Amino acid sequence: MILIFGGAYQGKLDFAKKEFGLTESDVLDIAELCRMARTKNDQDLNYGVDAFINQNIMTAKCAYGLDEYIRLMIERGLDSDSWIEELIEGVKEAETVIIINDYSQGLVPMDAEDRKFREANGRAMIKLAESAESVYRIFCGIGTNIK
DSSP, X not given: OEEEEESTTSSHHXXXXXXXXXXXXXXXXXXXXXXXXHHHTXXXXXXXXXXHHHHHTTTOSEEEOHHHHHHHHHHTTOOHHHHHHHHHHHHTTSOOEEEEEOXXXXXXXXXXXXXXXXXXXXXXXXXXXXXXXXXEEEETTEEXXXX
């Protein structure tokens, strides 16, 4: 597994495509699936999104926007920590590229749910980085290999 992280709009996906030769069809856009689930606000659609993500993330070459699924899980009161551990077991030996936004910089959110998400996302990044073969931090489109 390869982990790519950085702030929003820093070029993480473009870096991954260039560095690892990925195409659009190689990318499982988790962020977009989560946006669709929120827009529809339909419980059946949410569970359909869960099933689709869980079924496809283990075989995807690239999983983009993992933080949005963590946020969706927090919003729905689900345990993202257990899910991350299951994900790691499923992909740690694979060449899967995991892309996640980093929310650890800046002000601590005032909203309790936003703080809960930020904490869960940070724990997920720690677990992913520990298990990853390589870790890249992206800033201004420039990737730095930190592991």
